[in-house]
Amino acid sequence: MSSSLASLPGNRACALGAVAAGCRFFAGYPITPSSEIAETMSRELPRVDGVFIQMEDEIASLAAVVGASLGGAKAMTATSGPGFSLMQENLGYAAMTETPCVIVNVMRGGPSTGMPTRPAQGDIMQARWGTHGDHPIIVVTPASVQEIYTETIRAFNLAEEFRTPVIVLYDEIVAHLIESVEVPARQAIVTVDRKWAAGTERDFAPYAETDDLVPVMARPGEGLRAHVTGLTHMPDGFPTQKPEFASKALQRVLDKIDRHRARIERFETLESEDAEVVIVAVGIVARAARRAVQDLRAEGIKVGLLRPITLWPFPEGAVRKAADRARRVLVPEMNAGQLVLEVERLAGARGKVVGLNRIDGEPITPAEIAAKARELVADE
């Protein structure tokens, strides 16, 4: 069981991670800067008896992915902002019907067509709240090519374990960065499969509440003829508008994620224990922040970093703890200020949290972050 080292661009690592996770169906539509994922899948999937299809648009792409997953396949699509917007309705359908699937969103400059080849982090809130209505969602946000590989695998495992759509969200820079990736031997990769219903009992309820709040799924063709609908439904799968059923049904899918936060959350800290200023950042910006922390520490300035790897649900406990200990919190991000809102919500004191933003399609540099952090340390 030895791993191998490969030099890969981020988008290719994503596709290979998906196949390693057991993905056997991909439907997508070309869009910069995510197209390499589809291109790689079109080559890789036939080799493992999987199916790739290029659909007529992103709406159809996610529809086909959900359809394949309902049939029992681990399925994925990949897109960027404009396509991600088109997917929102069927994303809600996947959440409501509790259909596992993975959606990769490689972020580019927006809104609208924006800057297709430039990096951004403008979809942090759309990834959480893009589809209508209250809905559960898991979003992971890798910061390196290695992490794209491992987090894509984890995204599939989370999707299967919790029967929910999972979004892999990263920016154009890591998508096209070429880095060394340690590819584990196939047998060393842990994969999770959803719970399949066994038996053929007549009164099978496809959305019956279970101990872990994740219902078992009926595989079509094996005797349990279930109904699946985006309408609010009862445990038997059929629609209802009765208030007592409606609130229970929605609350369960929300609790399903909330109750398992500890298993879903993942974050990384660097020198945050005694930091006067703690930086909260994700993706490529977190890597710039890491460098800034190292440089400032070398100067004796107490700065630390908290990097959410699971973006949603947001690592509330960790952010609260770090913010409580620090005097100020700095949130650099490649948007006009999205992540900062969530950090402000948790940091408590007014004025404690400061943003550092770029919306010009250029990355935030370590020097910019260091300069802002220095300013905050000096500011009494």
Added chain:
Amino acid sequence: MNEVVRGPFDIKDYLRLQLMPHFMCPGCGHGIALRALLWAVHELGFDKNKLAVVSGIGCSGRVGAYIDANTYHTTHGRPLAFATGLKLARPDLNVVVITGDGDCLAIGGNHLIHACRRNLDLTCLMLNNEVYGMTGGQVSPTTSIDRITTTTPEGNAEPTFDACKLAEAAGASFVGREITRQAPALKNLIKAAFVHEGFSFIEAISDCTEIYGRKNDLGESPEMILSQKSDMRPEAYGDVADQPFRPNRLPTGILVERDRPEYGRVYRQRAAIERDRERR
């Protein structure tokens, strides 16, 4: 577990009786189309466990839930796209799509033309009642000229879509039309569509008595059904000179049947060749 029902057709063998009474309006033609579909399923001896019914949104979308099969009530206009994924992942299932004129031709029009072009082995049954019934009776792409709807208070001025011509032009390898007045003929058409390997499109002319017929003085359900003729509603399509948008006559039966490679089969064959090449 094989659950093929033998013997004479009894619709109750194929319905989820616990959901009865159904919620379709008195006089709605969709029930006849549902019966024809299940009748076809019965005569072909399909295993209910291997039958997958994918529907969209609207009155047609709600029909699927009554079928004792694997039923998927998806999003508006997208059932063909969902079905595409399901069929590609599970070629062993018989996948039928139940859709409506709004679902299939307006919001889902793009998916229809690409499903026709792709020729994956799906059977698409479009129930055409000329109106958005579920939302209260708005104009649809198949609403006849001059008809009154809640959004065409002065009468519809938009030309009508001929769904079968659209499907044919887009490459569907099987296209047919039937009226719900002729339930046995509709059943036979659906059977032929199921047997056909490739994408089959059927337009079933249905009736909306409550919301459409009443507004347009088309009579009660019996009158509306009796007015269905195999040379469908010529008045609905206006001047013959307006071809192709307003054909004077709508032919019924099998309109197109052609041999085109079924996409799923082609994909799997190519993949197998590729895998063989790599092994060597």
